[in-house]
Amino acid sequence: MNFDFKYMFEIIPELLTYVPVTLYIAIASMIIAVIIAIFLSLILVNRTPVLHQLALIYISFFRGTPPLVQLLMIYFGLPQLLPSFNSITAMTAAILAFSLNVSAYLAEIFRAGLESVDKGQAEAALTTGMTYPQALKSIILPQAARNAIPATGNTFLGLLKNTSLAFTVGVTELLAQGKLLATATLHFFEAYMAVALIYWGLTALYSWLQSWYEKKISKAYVREV
Amino acid sequence: MIKVSNLQKSYKSNQVLKGISFHVDEGEVVAIIGPSGSGKSTLLRCLNFLEKPNEGHIEIGGIFVDTAKATKKEIHQLRLQTSMVFQHYNLFKNITALKNVAHPLRVTKKLDKKKAEEIGRHLLEQVGLSNKADHYPISLSGGQQQRVGIARALAVNPNAILFDEPTSSLDPEWVGEVLRVISRIADKEKTMIIVTHEMNFAREVADRVIFMDDGFIVEQGTPEEVFDYPANDRTKKFLRDYQRQITGKTDNKMEKFAIV
Numbered sequence: 001m002n003f004d005f006k007y008m009f010e011i012i013p014e015l016l017t018y019v020p021v022t023l024y025i026a027i028a029s030m031i032i033a034v035i036i037a038i039f040l041s042l043i044l045v046n047r048t049p050v051l052h053q054l055a056l057i058y059i060s061f062f063r064g065t066p067p068l069v070q071l072l073m074i075y076f077g078l079p080q081l082l083p084s085f086n087s088i089t090a091m092t093a094a095i096l097a098f099s100l101n102v103s104a105y106l107a108e109i110f111r112a113g114l115e116s117v118d119k120g121q122a123e124a125a126l127t128t129g130m131t132y133p134q135a136l137k138s139i140i141l142p143q144a145a146r147n148a149i150p151a152t153g154n155t156f157l158g159l160l161k162n163t164s165l166a167f168t169v170g171v172t173e174l175l176a177q178g179k180l181l182a183t184a185t186l187h188f189f190e191a192y193m194a195v196a197l198i199y200w201g202l203t204a205l206y207s208w209l210q211s212w213y214e215k216k217i218s219k220a221y222v223r224e225v
Numbered sequence: 226m227i228k229v230s231n232l233q234k235s236y237k238s239n240q241v242l243k244g245i246s247f248h249v250d251e252g253e254v255v256a257i258i259g260p261s262g263s264g265k266s267t268l269l270r271c272l273n274f275l276e277k278p279n280e281g282h283i284e285i286g287g288i289f290v291d292t293a294k295a296t297k298k299e300i301h302q303l304r305l306q307t308s309m310v311f312q313h314y315n316l317f318k319n320i321t322a323l324k325n326v327a328h329p330l331r332v333t334k335k336l337d338k339k340k341a342e343e344i345g346r347h348l349l350e351q352v353g354l355s356n357k358a359d360h361y362p363i364s365l366s367g368g369q370q371q372r373v374g375i376a377r378a379l380a381v382n383p384n385a386i387l388f389d390e391p392t393s394s395l396d397p398e399w400v401g402e403v404l405r406v407i408s409r410i411a412d413k414e415k416t417m418i419i420v421t422h423e424m425n426f427a428r429e430v431a432d433r434v435i436f437m438d439d440g441f442i443v444e445q446g447t448p449e450e451v452f453d454y455p456a457n458d459r460t461k462k463f464l465r466d467y468q469r470q471i472t473g474k475t476d477n478k479m480e481k482f483a484i485v
Contacts, residue, residue, distance in 0.1 A: 126273070127275070128329035139317050220319050
């Protein structure tokens with residue numbers, strides 16, 4: 001077997017310098033997606049006329065088509081339709097595509113989270129004189145968030161790995177650098193294995209962070225002895 | 226204080242309230258009794274628009290609302306006039322007992338944290354729960370949760386407090402402590418409407434008793450009038466059935482003790 005362990009470990013430090021790019025795409029996309037998804041889920045829960053139907057179409061499209069196709073449409077397709085997108089960078093296109101894609105998944109997760117909060121919570125808030133937005137902010141969203149966090153975390157893991165698609169439009173992130181090293185040295189397996197190990201490490205680290213956080217915010221829901 | 230006229234509420238073809246009119250004076254305690262499905266809870270929930278009435282007028286503490294064409298702002302104004310104690314407590318699960326009482330004050334009355342929590346602690350003391358201030362609802366018993374619920378309802382200092390079957394989902398052992406807390410508030414001249422299945426409690430605490438059946442107010446009067454000298458046949462039947470059920474329960478208990 002021709003497998004150069006030494007080479008694989010040697011290139012890891014160099015690959016690690018691209019982790020910030022990967023994390024930047026993932027985290028920026030996630031933040032934008034969460035904001036979009038909160039609005040979408042509120043529209044879904046309240047069945048706001050017109051907006052509700054539009055939201056359903058949006059969600060259906062972005063969940064029903066491959067993220068790579070969406071990325072290509074945005075990076076190469078949008079400038080053709082709208083000249084003002086001519087100067088869009090590959091990085092911006094990637095973040096935009098992933099934000100839209102992930103927001104569609106999150107919208108459904110947040111909707112389920114909101115619906116899992118007992119209706120009595122909002123009723124109680126209203127009877128104390130709070131308005132619905134006030135009840136949402138301090139009572140309903142925190143409880144919905146707790147219910148939604150496990151599934152949201154799964155979606156983030158998917159996003160973290162999908163950022164590798166950005167290399168197809170020319171963003172030099174983790175996978176792109178791995179491919180560069182692989183073709184330069186012909187150590188394909190070693191290079192891609194090193195890339196895989198780094199993704200694995202990132203996702204493992206994230207999973208650990210999430211379970212710590214889940215425990216932390218569960219404090220209110222665990223009976224004290 | 227509270228004036229309701231011709232209140233109607235339907236769920237699709239099922240009319241639950243068929244034109245309810247009544248009034249409650251300031252400081253008066255009114256108990257609403259009646260069989261399940263008679264519309265008692267719906268009536269109470271229409272007063273703060275947790276259910277939207279189809280027709281009728283509601284006036285509470287100087288706020289007058291034509292329910293058929295109430296605006297968001299009017300509904301909010303009306304809600305500020307009352308607070309509610311729920312059958313299932315509905316404490317905010319994500320915050321402590323103290324914050325359950327104090328948080329609404331911070332949001333709706335813009336009090337600072339210190340002032341709101343001072344009021345919160347004082348009210349928790351009144352319901353006998355000073356030592357549970359920092360506990361989350363899940364670690365409180367049903368009776369304790371309901372007492373926090375009462376403190377929360379008192380905190381916003383409304384014109385009237387609405388009690389929606391406050392002891393119906395409590396284990397029997399906790400009913401007494403909750404009823405005692407409610408009686409204490411009643412003694413302080415707070416305007417209250419209480420939907421309840423506890424007839425003895427209604428008799429003891431209420432200034433006036435309203436008997437509802439099938440979406441109508443069938444009979445109302447002082448506790449003595451309604452409980453001792455009911456005029457309407459439906460009231461008589463309801464009270465007779467209630468008596469039978471209570472004595473039946475006692476028999477069951479005796480049997481249990483016999484086995485033990």
